[in-house]
Amino acid sequence: MDDERILEAAADWLLRLDEGCSAADRQAFEHWYARDARHRQALEQMRGLVGQLQGLHAERHAVGAALAGTLATPRRRLPSTLAGLGAMALGVSLLLMLNDGWRQNWLADLHTAPGEWRRERLADDSVLLLAGNSAVKLHYDQGQRRVELLRGEVLVEVAPDPRRPFRVDTVDGSMRALGTRFVVTREEHDTLLSMLHSRVSARSADGARTLDVAAGTRARLVHDDVQRLGSIDPAATEQAWRQRQLVVRDAPLGEVLDTLARQQRGYWHHRDPALNALRISAVLPLDDSTRALALIEDSLPVTVQRFTPWLTRIGMREQK
Template sequence: MKSALCEQELDEPLADELTEQALQWLVDLHAGEGQSASWDDYLRWCATSPVHQQAAQTAERLWERLGSTLERPKSRRMPLLGLVLAIGLAGGSYWQAQNHGWMADERTAVGERRSVQLADGSRVELAPRTRVDIELSGTQRLVRLYAGEVFVQVAADPQRPFEIEAGNGRIRALGTAFDVRNSGNSVHLVVTEHAVRVTHGQSAQVAEVEEGQGLQYGAQWLSRPQVVDVNAATAWRRDRLVFNERPLGEVVDELRRYHSGVIWLRDDELGSLPVTGIVGTGDVMAQLQLLQQSLPLRVRQLPWLTVIERDPDRTK
């Protein structure tokens, strides 16, 4: 019988996603932002599991093929395998796998959407790069959203509340349909039918969000409900992304869910440029080329890495 970690190693979509994460680490560390502490964090990430270690080795080989030199600080040259053994891989890797949903009940790959019909009649639609655990018992119905986005249509059951656990909060359906996105640093909620109740763990605040409203929360904060464009917020269900004066950095974050490889926005100032329009999710590179025509930027595509940088021949 194979262990959970052995099964994890054989999961190709997971390995690809972790390779992209490792390459993103290298991009960030070589963009002038990587201090020694950041390298420490990277090495700890590498040591999370054997799959993380393999992904890091693959990413480092890809980085060197691009003609770039790994600029790891001399004091941080401990071999990855040695670091893995030093921290006690088995227990730590299993905890990390559980905590981050790497062995989640349902996972979607890049560009993949999936609809899951639950035994109680509820339906959960998963956006690309989404990981969830689903628990149905005699007393509750719970979806743990580790990463990504879901649209939920809840079947009525007064005896068993339906809740989504995402980040530092719980979202309870009050007979409803709603959309939840967990981006890591924050959670975004949009209600399309009836209402939901949000309980924020850190602040112990409670907010009720009505149909046509949305809110956001992070580790230590909870926004007030406000009116949102529901059709725009749920356009991903129709293979579209709708932006209205959204910063380019946020647009790129959304497009990453539909693209295999790393999209690197080199210039932080470029990330603040406003973007308005409807973007198709079927061909991310084509959409980036369209952005290149309307904004002062240029797009360079390399193996596993797409670089978006300022075009020196154009001004805003």
């Protein structure tokens, strides 16, 4: 489990225990806390960061005291005030940004914040359109045009240059442009390639698998494989991308919430297993989380609670 997932797990435990949990859940938390030094370190990091944030929070003294006492003694009840939850969520969000996002932004030549889209014309007249929460590093010289996607999603419009091939690389593999326009999405465990025009030669990171991907199709790259996923509508895909829309058809709600959450600065708590049993077909705005969640809440039996701008909880609606 990487650092980001450990911090998310720590946040989930804090919220679950705050809601009131069974003896079995509390025992599971204590087992998680004791199993790995990184788990204990994650809680200590949150406590330290909340202390640094005290000057930014209206109820800083109460929050600091509550979290300090709680995290120092995991058997004690965790904070139940909204102020404590808000400060904890703020700390988690900033820690996630510090751990991975800030490192990637430091390495990147171009990057965007959650909810921010950016268009950049490169020196060769190729164009990159970065979705929100994305980062790329450019490798341009006399012999190459290479874009390294560190995080997020990018739409590429390639200018012709027969002397220098154009490539997009991720940790999962590389995509060499044989045409002009395509979208590359770096996901948690793989990379998705969506072809809008012409072709791309996709190669897995270990070099064992190469596949030509034509316009109107999609492929998945992992370290040792490239898999064709099926067809897409290039015009509809590009329109949704440019309009900052998430188009989903019969998708698990948990996956949709994960995608929406990547475009938010705060922390979304949505770990109820029942949410993953729900499926949704919708067109949702990626740059307007309030509207997106309202559409979800109207169409599915879920409830949305906003405690602070940094903390949103999505759960199942209670049946009357």
